[in-house]
Amino acid sequence: MLTNKIFLKKTKKGGVMKIVREHYLRDDITCGTEICAFCNQKSPCLQENPSSRSGLVTTSHYLLPDTNVVLHQIDVLEDSSIQNVIILQTVLDEVRHRSAPAHRRLKDMISNPDKHFYSFCNEFNKDTYIERLRGEKSNDRNDRAIRQAAKWYADHLKKCDGNLKVVLLTNDADNKSKAKDMGLEAYTIYEYVKSLKDAGLLMDRLSVPDTGLAVEDNRVQFPEHLPLLEIQRGIKSGKYLQGTFQASRENYMEANVSVHNDDRMIFIQGHMNLNRAVQDDVVAIEMLKECDWGCPSSLVMEETEEKPDDADIEGEDLKLKRNKVPKEQRQPSARVVGIIKRNWRQYCGILQQSALKEATRHLFVPAEKRIPKIRIETRQANVLAGQRIVVAIDSWPKNSRYPHGHFVRMLGNVGDRETENEVLLLEHDVPHNNFSDSVLSFLPKMPWIITEEDMKRRRDLRHLYICSVDPPGCTDIDDALHYRELENGNIEVGVHIADVSHFIRPGNALDKEAANRGTTVYLVDMRIDMVPDLLSSNLCSLRSNVERFAFSVLWEMNHDAEIIKTEFTKSIINSKASLTYAEAQMRIDDKGKNDPLTLGLRGLNRLAKILKRKRTENGALTLASPEIRFHIDSETHDPIDVQSKQLLETNSMVEEFMLLANISTAQKIYEEFPNCAVLRRHPSPPPSNFDPLLKAALSKGFSITVSSGKELADSLDKAVLPEDQYFNTMLRIMATRCMMQAVYFCSGTISESEFFHYGLASEIYTHFTSPIRRYSDILVHRLLAVSIGADASYPELLDKYKTQSVCNNLNYRHKMAQYAGRASVNLQTHLFFKKRVIDEEGYVLFVRKNALQILIPRYGLEATLYLNTDRRKQGPTFEFDEEKNVQRCGVVTFHVFDRVIVQLSIDRSNIQHLKLKLELVKPEVPGFSVPKASQRDVNLDEPPTKKVKT
Amino acid sequence: MVDVLLSDAEKTFIIHGIQDNLRDDGRGCEDYRHMEIETDVVSSTSGSAKVRLANTEILVGVKAELGEPSSGKPDKGRLEFFVDCSANATPEFEGRGGEDLALEISNMLTRAYDCPKCLDLGKLCVIKGQQCWVLYVDILLLECGGNLFDAASVAVKAALYNTCIPTVTVSQDEGHVDIELSDDPFDVQHLDVTSAPCIVTLSKIGHSHVVDASQKEEACCLARLMMGVTEKGTVTALKKEGSGSLDPSSVEEMMETGKRVGQALNKSLMEVLCLEEQKGKKKEKTGFLR
């Protein structure tokens, strides 16, 4: 059967185009049910006899949700108790157009065989396809199509077996009544879920309809949002600006909007002006008159007590405006007039139980301080109290003080390590679900053997003395090295990288999953793999004494580490040893050892030193960032000790060769694919970024020049205080803070002059050496493989726009992984100090208006020592001298780089946000500093009391 | 013009026949040959029609696009005629071979429609002086069997009748103009083509004149008069063509015939078109598949 789809389209030039598309209607689309004898089908996925748990429909039935049910109640559909669901093509298409995340989740459900979800192509079926009628809206047509398909199923099932039913789930009253008129069973999702046995938790997961929770008193509190059309027009005419909403962490009544295509940050203050915008939303704002401009109050305001939904917002706002802002402090301010795109996600947090005992409506307090509290409805507040839970926002009606949401799931007890890790991963948007079956299906079948065919395509390097050098306990070994002297007197150095792209083929589910994850995320006590364990810790990992596939870079070098020839090849290697940095260092240092492996390591080490020297001469920066290691108790998994990571010569040795391999690869792929090479650049920071560094160095009499990377490196080298060896390290830490973020990009999207990698002082750079844990490296491997003719290309690889969008995701994931890593360190630090109060040596890193930023080298920690806080009612006050950048209190003056003794403990006043607390021990400031830990009687079991100074 | 070679004897036979109101295919002097009209034949156009007049086959596609109005008529839409003589009709049209004929036909059509009462072009105005609908009327000549002008004009009228113009809403805001297309595919405007002209060609053969000359008759004809005639008998354009000359009295006579025939032609054309529209979607679409 054939039909034509005809529609009009505006072309880019503003013209109108009539588009005609064929649409074939078929008679071979199967129903997907096990009982059907009519449709000739293989492995149908709807069960023959699904048990009904519903009180409304007591017989076996299939569910058929409409688009809005899928879009808004996906949390319910995902529940394992919801099975045997028919997803119509109409629904699937609409969901895809309206919400990408919901579409992805829906697809996952369909591909999960346990869910028994069947996607029925009703638009291609000649019996269920309908045409739009004259005057019918597109949505109405789709609703009718859904009813038509439901009707078809009902009739079809009757034909097969009288008992099975199809139940249409729709929240649209009109749709429901029309369906009933047709003799269909139709319920709203609320009715249906309520009728289920043990509905409990599932009920809470229901998203609230817009009016469901509305307060009886329909007093409008917030200004109305403008319709999208008006916003678009306003933006065109310049009346409104479009930007991303960034709520303030400190004050829930303040926010900034970063205006798109502009560097401006616009300040927004007060409920009415914030107008229900939530963190990350894309909003339209209107500038206020200059006389109404405000400035950040510099107050830390946390919303604590629960207010009624119709609380007086205007009153709260008025309090703010009592004191007019002096002219010179005013910042450009605006108000939100409309929401262009909500970017709501699911939020982790805890329940703030309502004071009323029997109440079903409670407030949810998100862990992320920039998210407002959310009103949810639950009947099991007692169960949820003290738990970390996940909640989604459904709506924010204009007459409600809080946004409305629904409970999604429970994570576990507050403070549990697993729970807190889960929170950390969720909050940093790290995909960490177990790999799905469809992903795992693309793994090689075990036992994995190397075939003749494989041997033919690869160079056999098994005879070489290859070894890997990694941190202790490393199971995902990406790289291995070898060194050998050639007969012509030159040296051959090889870097062998795990050949992950051999196992992960472009476009399959495994590849998509890896591309989405982007990177392996390392937390202190766990690792979230980018690729399944079989690959990361086994088949790809270049472990010793097993044959592994590698992608090798082989250089011929002379003894001055000058490259004579570079060669890339796919290979088979057999690593002779997996060493730790320390083991490798011991071998190098042990004069007695002279086996080929050790000789190789020594050779590599010698070359690495030359390479490093050359690099530094070129202006590469050696920057420092405090890195720490936790020693974790093997039983309790609690950290028992913290120490800074030690750097050995061998660390730098491996690093040098990895850098070299990355640079060589970057050159090669850029040469071969000038338009679509995946590269990494590190932009030079704008000079103003260096101001704090220059100021700090100057206070000790050193001038740092920052006009180029080379000069910066040199002047950093010269800034050494003989009496304070930590001074230089601190300078480097500061310099690190001035840097920009390095990013992946696709070479065709920016001009060659911007490729520069500032930190490494390299014209061109990429990531090639860690394909097990970075997706960028997999892309680079594929490009390199194509350029040496070892593998096939595919269209997406050569499409610079697609590649750039992959790069954007990688940059995002990379950033989030870093944040998650840091958050994990913080979490461990808190766990470590939970049972301890320790005095430690520290240095003043920055002097701030009301605080000192202290670096504690032993723990690689940086923490804030607050000086004048509102909570501290008594004691001396500190004076901040902005000119000299010092804080004074009586005779004691704090400069940058001053050495202090601080006491570390945990502030437990807020259970969601445990804070590391710093108190001054030395130099003594009467009334402010505290006695040494050993002299104090610290009762650890009674946390939240404020310590009273003696 | 596509030529047919005739001997003198053949010509004489035809001329004498016509004097007795008897033509070689049995028609009278004011009779048209069998004509087949079908609309909505090309789905990628806003309106289309196919006309087959004996062996003359013409396909017309109308495309509505948004464009700027001409400076002289800021509140009117535009009508653009373009004729393409396909080489399918005869190898002589290959390359640029058909361009002269094409230009002749499109000029005649432009002139016939260049009359404010033919078609309400004001309806095609979207924003005065800025945006209007431009109707590109593309005429594809597929086979030549004589009387191309008349056939083309009938096909054009039928295609315009079939044309659907999407409804647009204009919103103006602080100098910004937004044109929004209607979401409903049925929300379209039709053109009123009742008073659109058809071209009637009168060929002077011997002392008489005939309408709808066949190719053979065209070969005998030395002068012809082409006129655009509306259903009311208004003459919108007039053109004398051919190597021979006409005396004023016979021009008058021919015009009278032309008006009469033109009115009848317009009337029956509209009847056919209405009938076809009533059949609507149910009609079996055939196009070139017979």
Add this chain to the structure above:
Amino acid sequence: MFSCYIVTFCSPRIRKTSSMAGMELLSDQGFRIDGRKPKELRRIQCRLGVFNQADGSAYIEQGNTKVLAAVYGPHETAGGRGKALHDRVLVNCQYSMATFSTGERKRRPRGDRKSKEMTMHLQQTFNAAIMTSLYPRSQIDIYVEVLQSDGGNYCASVNAATLALIDAGIPMKDYVCACSASFVKDCPMVDINFLEESSGGPELIVATLPKSSQIVFLEMNSRLHEDNLSKVLDVAVKGTKDVYQVLDNAVRDHISEVSAFHKLDQS
């Protein structure tokens, strides 16, 4: 193949957001955007002898791609003696597209680069199929007019011209049948329409003499790895054989119809 009926459906989309971005050329359920499976051809309908004046003519619809072809000749060479070939017939082609055939109106029906290239391709294709040595010093004209274009213009043109040549009674080695194919999500797709053509994926066009499986024309656009080439080519060649079946049936129907008519005439 599945059965075909006709319905018409309208759904206007205007906003740019609902444009082609985000379309799945091949859904998870294994259907293409128009509801076909990867290895299914579009509906083909054709007719021989559309015109009276041309020596041979034919009309073909492959989905929404509609093409008319006319054949004149063999006859004396047009441009004087100079162009005539002493040992074989001159195959003269012209490819042209109606100005209203495309979504956006074309300004010229022919003479642009694309049409000139098409003309040359047709010429090459039919030089390989017509028994040219039978008519030295003469000329055969093949004129192709695309009335509506929805992808596979070349293929439909070749198929239409083949039918027109058969209608004109010009001796050929075999039918020439053309078909296109693409490669999406590791799956070869046959007879791609305009939407699939313009998605940027590879496009392979092949014309064969189906009985001997000889390839007379082959063209490939965009990138495709050579490992996949044979898969795509196989699918396209299979497509030409399917096309052949349809054309052959049409020719046989036409002949029986015409001969029945003649018998009536004689009796």
